[in-house]
Amino acid sequence: MYLLQKQVQQLPTFKLKLPFVGESKGNYQTKQPSPECPRMPPSLQLRGYQRQAINNWFANNGRGTLKMATGSGKTITALAIACELYKQINLQVLLVVCPYRHLVTQWARECEKFNLQPILAFENVRNWQSQLSTQLYNVRSGSQRFLTVITTNSTLMGEGFQSQIKYFPEKTLIIGDEAHNLGAPKLEESLPRRVGLRLALSATPERYFDEGGTQSLFDYFGPVLQPEFTLKNAISQGALVHYLYYPILVELTEIESQAYAKLTQKIGRALLYRERENVELAFEDTEDLKPLLMQRARLIGAAENKLNALRELMSTRRETTHTLFYCSDGSQEAGQRSSLRQLKAVSKILGIELGYKVSTYTAQTSLEEREVLRRQFESGELQGLVAIRCLDEGVDIPAIQTAVILASSANPRQFIQRRGRVLRPHPGKERATIFDMIVLPPDLDRKTLEVERNLLRKELLRFVEFADLADNAGEARMKLLNLQKRYGLMDI
Numbered sequence: 132m133y134l135l136q137k138q139v140q141q142l143p144t145f146k147l148k149l150p151f152v153g154e155s156k157g158n159y160q161t162k163q164p165s166p167e168c169p170r171m172p173p174s175l176q177l178r179g180y181q182r183q184a185i186n187n188w189f190a191n192n193g194r195g196t197l198k199m200a201t202g203s204g205k206t207i208t209a210l211a212i213a214c215e216l217y218k219q220i221n222l223q224v225l226l227v228v229c230p231y232r233h234l235v236t237q238w239a240r241e242c243e244k245f246n247l248q249p250i251l252a253f254e255n256v257r258n259w260q261s262q263l264s265t266q267l268y269n270v271r272s273g274s275q276r277f278l279t280v281i282t283t284n285s286t287l288m289g290e291g292f293q294s295q296i297k298y299f300p301e302k303t304l305i306i307g308d309e310a311h312n313l314g315a316p317k318l319e320e321s322l323p324r325r326v327g328l329r330l331a332l333s334a335t336p337e338r339y340f341d342e343g344g345t346q347s348l349f350d351y352f353g354p355v356l357q358p359e360f361t362l363k364n365a366i367s368q369g370a371l372v373h374y375l376y377y378p379i380l381v382e383l384t385e386i387e388s389q390a391y392a393k394l395t396q397k398i399g400r401a402l403l404y405r406e407r408e409n410v411e412l413a414f415e416d417t418e419d420l421k422p423l424l425m426q427r428a429r430l431i432g433a434a435e436n437k438l439n440a441l442r443e444l445m446s447t448r449r450e451t452t453h454t455l456f457y458c459s460d461g462s463q464e465a466g467q468r469s470s471l472r473q474l475k476a477v478s479k480i481l482g483i484e485l486g487y488k489v490s491t492y493t494a495q496t497s498l499e500e501r502e503v504l505r506r507q508f509e510s511g512e513l514q515g516l517v518a519i520r521c522l523d524e525g526v527d528i529p530a531i532q533t534a535v536i537l538a539s540s541a542n543p544r545q546f547i548q549r550r551g552r553v554l555r556p557h558p559g560k561e562r563a564t565i566f567d568m569i570v571l572p573p574d575l576d577r578k579t580l581e582v583e584r585n586l587l588r589k590e591l592l593r594f595v596e597f598a599d600l601a602d603n604a605g606e607a608r609m610k611l612l613n614l615q616k617r618y619g620l621m622d623i
Contacts, residue, residue, distance in 0.1 A: 147189045150215040168277040169214040170246035178368065180358050181208045187356040188212060188330060194353030196331040199360040201551020203370045205332040209306050210245045212330060216304055223270050224303040227281040230312045233501060235281045242279055249279035256291035267298045284312055288321045296323045304328040307352060311336050314344030322351055329353060335547050363600055371554035374563040376601035378594065378610040381436045381570050388573035394427045395583055431570045432459035432538040433473055440568060441537065442480050449485055454515040455531045457549060459538035477537065478517050492518040529555035533564045550597060569594060571614065584618045595623050
């Protein structure tokens with residue numbers, strides 16, 4: 132503890148001033164910088180909530196977490212902070228850390244709008260390490276004014292990048308994108324301790340059933356700052372578009388129902404043991420509970436009747452374009468094999484049976500191919516993309532007008548990320564449409580029913596919240612009413 136305190140005390144401090152005062156609606160400009168130094172795009176006008184978030188970050192001495200809805204402009208807000216830091220203290224290095232490769236290239240595109248030419252430090256060390264080492268030396272020696280580095284979480288942890296961290300100057304800003312990922316122990320340990328200016332970005336910074344990881348994240352980056360910008364705020368202020376929400380209730384088959392009931396009984400016994408033993412573990416960390424939850428997630432994600440529901444839905448929508456189909460997420464929780472099986476089955480129904488022009492979009496899709504697919508999707512040459520997990524965080528394809536969600540994990544973050552993907556504004560896009568397949572649990576005995584009721588409450592809360600914000604809120608809520616009645620959850 133003493134060492135940690137000492138380390139914090141040694142961090143550089145800077146006299147930061149509030150860059151924005153009141154609710155001025157004018158464009159925000161910095162002084163004219165040198166090439167490759169931060170400069171606000173002349174046409175950019177920050178929204179009021181973005182200016183307020185920037186003010187609050189400066190007021191908190193260059194630390195903090197921005198909890199803002201997907202699509203609300205976190206990237207632009209972060210780059211505006213870098214511009215102001217360059218103006219105030221001659222910021223020397225901007226380090227952006229992203230969870231995925233495609234987010235590195237997406238950040239690079241945004242950085243170019245701010246006059247920055249970043250080093251993309253990911254994958255093969257030979258491609259970037261020498262360049263990074265040289266430019267860090269140039270910055271420290273004064274022959275280079277500014278350096279931008281964008282890397283991935285996995286590269287950050289690697290020996291090649293870690294060997295360079297000690298050479299980052301004091302005037303460095305680290306931005307953690309989709310920062311909830313950085314609360315994982317190995318990643319949190321890899322974050323540079325000598326860098327004092329820290330900014331975390333996430334629509335959902337709280338880690339799912341991981342209070343310790345969440346606290347580590349806030350200890351490093353700083354607390355959530357106001358304003359928290361919710362989905363409701365984003366829609367009302369035009370940052371996201373309005374939408375129609377159609378829950379599609381799907382029954383389990385008889386065999387699936389039997390398996391579901393047995394798993395729920397076992398989960399109930401594991402929870403009861405946990406209560407009796409007063410086991411103070413994160414919900415999913417109970418040794419015999421986690422595999423049971425994973426099995427049940429696989430069962431729900433791959434429910435056979437979802438394919439029938441998809442066939443019925445899309446047979447009347449064959450001319451619809453700009454549609455995204457979310458399949459089981461491919462993570463360990465959902466089961467790699469079952470998720471790929473669903474992906475292939477969905478592609479077959481759409482492409483072969485219905486003649487719908489689709490392509491798959493997975494973690495195995497190369498960056499070059501993803502860019503081609505994005506262009507084909509935006510032009511309408513491709514009517515739809517059949518995707519798994521890789522489209523959840525940060526991917527910007529605002530042309531999406533319709534989403535069909537076949538599978539979601541129990542983690543609310545995935546649901547929040549996905550709805551934000553679909554609601555991004557785009558020219559000619561007045562409103563989005565979301566079809567959400569919700570598996571109806573089978574009839575259960577009284578003991579098992581109570582377990583199911585507790586497990587279902589959190590999941591139903593997010594469905595109800597999303598229904599309430601839809602333009603067809605009354606219709607959407609009526610669909611969920613039977614589910615609420617069945618489990619005595621009318622208070623939601």
